[in-house]
Amino acid sequence: xxxxxxxxxxxxxxxxxxxxxxxxxxxxxxxxxxxxxxxxxxxxxxxxxxxxxxxxxxxxxxxxxxxxxxxxxxxxxxxxxxxxxxxxxxxxxxxxxxxxxxxxxxxxxxxxxxxxxxxxxxxxxxxxxxxxxxxxxxxxxxxxxxxxxxxxxxxxxxxxxxxxxxxxxxxxxxxxxxxxxxxxxxxxxxxxxxxxxxxx
Amino acid sequence: xxxxxxxxxxxxxxxxxxxxxxxxxxxxxxxxxxxxxxxxxxxxxxxxxxxxxxxxxxxxxxxxxxxxxxxxxxxxxxxxxxxxxxxxxxxxxxxxxxxxxxxxxxxxxxxxxxxxxxxxxxxxxxxxxxxxxxxxxxxxxxxxxxxxxxxxxxxxxxxxxxxxxxxxxxxxxxxxxxxxxxxxxxxxxxxxxxxxxxxxxxxxxxxxxxxxxxxxxxxxxxxxxxxxxxxxxxxxxxxxxxxxxxxxxxxxxxxxxxxxxxxxxxxxxxxxxxxxxxxxxxxxxxxxxxxxxxxxxxxxxxxxxxxxxxxx
Numbered sequence: 110x111x112x113x114x115x116x117x118x119x120x121x122x123x124x125x126x127x128x129x130x131x132x133x134x135x136x137x138x139x140x141x142x143x144x145x146x147x148x149x150x151x152x153x154x155x156x157x158x159x160x161x162x163x164x165x166x167x168x169x170x171x172x173x174x175x176x177x178x179x180x181x182x183x184x185x186x187x188x189x190x191x192x193x194x195x196x197x198x199x200x201x202x203x204x205x206x207x208x209x210x211x212x213x214x215x216x217x218x219x220x221x222x223x224x225x226x227x228x229x230x231x232x233x234x235x236x237x238x239x240x241x242x243x244x245x246x247x248x249x250x251x252x253x254x255x256x257x258x259x260x261x262x263x264x265x266x267x268x269x270x271x272x273x274x275x276x277x278x279x280x281x282x283x284x285x286x287x288x289x290x291x292x293x294x295x296x297x298x299x300x301x302x303x304x305x306x307x308x309x
Numbered sequence: 310x311x312x313x314x315x316x317x318x319x320x321x322x323x324x325x326x327x328x329x330x331x332x333x334x335x336x337x338x339x340x341x342x343x344x345x346x347x348x349x350x351x352x353x354x355x356x357x358x359x360x361x362x363x364x365x366x367x368x369x370x371x372x373x374x375x376x377x378x379x380x381x382x383x384x385x386x387x388x389x390x391x392x393x394x395x396x397x398x399x400x401x402x403x404x405x406x407x408x409x410x411x412x413x414x415x416x417x418x419x420x421x422x423x424x425x426x427x428x429x430x431x432x433x434x435x436x437x438x439x440x441x442x443x444x445x446x447x448x449x450x451x452x453x454x455x456x457x458x459x460x461x462x463x464x465x466x467x468x469x470x471x472x473x474x475x476x477x478x479x480x481x482x483x484x485x486x487x488x489x490x491x492x493x494x495x496x497x498x499x500x501x502x503x504x505x506x507x508x509x510x511x512x513x514x515x516x517x518x519x520x521x522x523x524x525x526x527x528x529x530x531x532x533x534x535x536x537x538x539x540x541x542x543x544x545x546x547x548x549x550x551x552x553x554x555x556x557x558x559x560x561x562x563x564x565x566x567x568x569x570x571x572x573x574x575x576x577x578x579x580x581x582x583x584x585x586x587x588x589x590x591x592x593x594x595x596x597x598x599x600x601x602x603x604x605x606x607x608x609x610x611x612x613x614x615x616x617x618x619x620x621x
Contacts (some may be wrong), residue, residue, distance in 0.1 A: 172414075175343075176342035176343050177322075177342070177343040177346060178340050178341070178342065179321060180321060180323050180338065181321045181424050182402055182407070183401035221361060226528050232508065252402075254401065254402045255401055255402075257399075257401065259396050259399055259401070260396065261335075261336045261385070261396045261397060261400035261403065262400045262401045262402060262403070263400075263401065263402035263403050263404045265402075265404060267402065278480055281424075281426075281428070283321050283424075286340055286405065287407065289404075289405045289407070
């Protein structure tokens, strides 16, 4: 009865999340400019590529919160994947930023290479790798399922974006669903002061 | 004893379906919105109310008993008959797959799992009959000023669940639903050799060879054996009294080398004797009457009384 295969849904959503994750690259390109594409077009295109995917990501989190699409995850073991940001840096930003797009062929080659990397990030479910999460103080953990004899329990590792600094084995986390394997735990609202709390 | 889970305290409500396809039986979560979560919460509350509405106190589920459509039965969590249902309750990180409903014919049950975030949980399960029944109907929808056929797949939630599982145990509203979802027939056939072994240890003077062979192909006999073992009342059965009751109720047994051998045509009746289902009364002098009880409970029990028995 165990289920070890899983087809990841939300294909468009995941693609937009990957595009959201590479938005810093578009900011750098817009600043740097191109010899073949006029600034007015390039800046407009880069602004679109920064705004739309991030707007979608925000809407996705907002919709999950609004519709309470959340579930309880049980931590078997958790791996902190801050080092994935380095992968992201080396796979995305560093190789693409310095390429000089002096000719149209260079430009098309650059866009094609970027498309390949985007496909790989989409295909490998690396859509959670987003520098915005890191800036907002979130960490990315890969949660491995607990080892139990229950054949119904999930065997697929899940990704949790959380403000927590550590996750203990056996811990239960309630998180919003961004995709079938990526979950997002929101920061708890902190009262501005204990005085306000007492008064209420 | 822990308190029953209060659905109003649930902070997380998950919905899932049981699927039986060429990959075998799987239990998969399907994401749902807040409205469906509220509907599932209401279903749990309705199930509790219907259980309360059943006359008398809840009785322990007995696999050999014939039950009505709605009862209030109970099983402790450690009972092996609850094993399959308990797996759904205790499973962690169930696979989430929104496309699970793309082939509704394969869906055999649906369930809700609730948690209050403090370690208390409840699982509610329902056999998927009405749920996918709407798919066969031709539904109409009023769009602008004309009726149109609804092309989308539509599913229907029931009013209540068949059973609820929480820390207190398994509370059953519909025994048939519990037996179906819990795959009890297969479980009892699988457990049959162990049940015979346990009963044989108490009744060393009975030859169980023919009974074991018979029960391999007759689920009803396997149910009786499970019931006899669960009741744990075979320990001090007197051989003489057993022979006497068999004779009174027409059960054909013979004694070979000190062991009682049951005639193949009387195996179900013999199991009925051990399960306290065959009995005799003599209210009219010289006219003893033998009965088989389709349902029975011990007199003096605080639980509900037995339903009417049928005369043999």
